[in-house]
Amino acid sequence: MLFIDSHCHLHDSRIISDIPGIEDRAKIANVQYMVSCATMEENFELTAQLSNKFDSILPCFGIHPWFADRISGQWKEKLEHYLLAGPSGIGETGLDFTNKTCDRDMQIKVFEHHLMLARQLERPINIHIRNAWDTFIHILKKTGKLKVPGLIHSYSGSADMVPIFENNGLYISFSGSVTNPKAKKVVNALKRVSKEKFVLETDTPDIYPYLPEPRDTRLNEPKNLPAIAQIASTRIGMDVEEFSRHAYDNSLTVFDSILQGKKDR
């Protein structure tokens, strides 16, 4: 069984000094590729460097909704510069209407620009949505179906909305939140999603999964992805090999342009 971590943050200062170790342990765990998402202009360069150094790291560039009010006057130019410099996706971008985050109108403006770029440059997009489902669906109706598939990371929406997103060219990504024994909503969403439309992620270094063995660290890493697949497949009653094969094939589809681009370099 092979795995692709469809959403993580390897630039994060809590883990950056240990990337060779994280990469080694991922390889041993059969995690073949890791999609590492930048979150603000300040970590675009580090994300690009990680991708240049490691064949297994696929980069995405974007402004996370938590940081939409920290953009510089040149953010659009910088984003486009990094996207055009090499094979890459767009994100992490999106909408987060939980209390801790910044101005909603600003988030919408920044997110809509990312969606426009995804269409224009034909890049996969890595989307974060929290408590903003109505606004997101409204925006999707305006922008129309994506040309290149994208994903909604660590899905927290209802099962009922899954078909709406599938029909708009979006894959649904499940994180360690699906391993929480109390998680019912996310397991229902996983039951609802088509076999051809789900992927898996760790959101490293966050969302540490609920694993049977005692944890030695608070920081998550891509090597935990097979354990997430094991628990998630059990919770929906699917054979783990079949489950993992679908997740892997689906991720290959979403990130195909980055993989091909990296191989051709």
Ligand SMILES: [Zn+2]
């Ligand atoms: Zn993330």
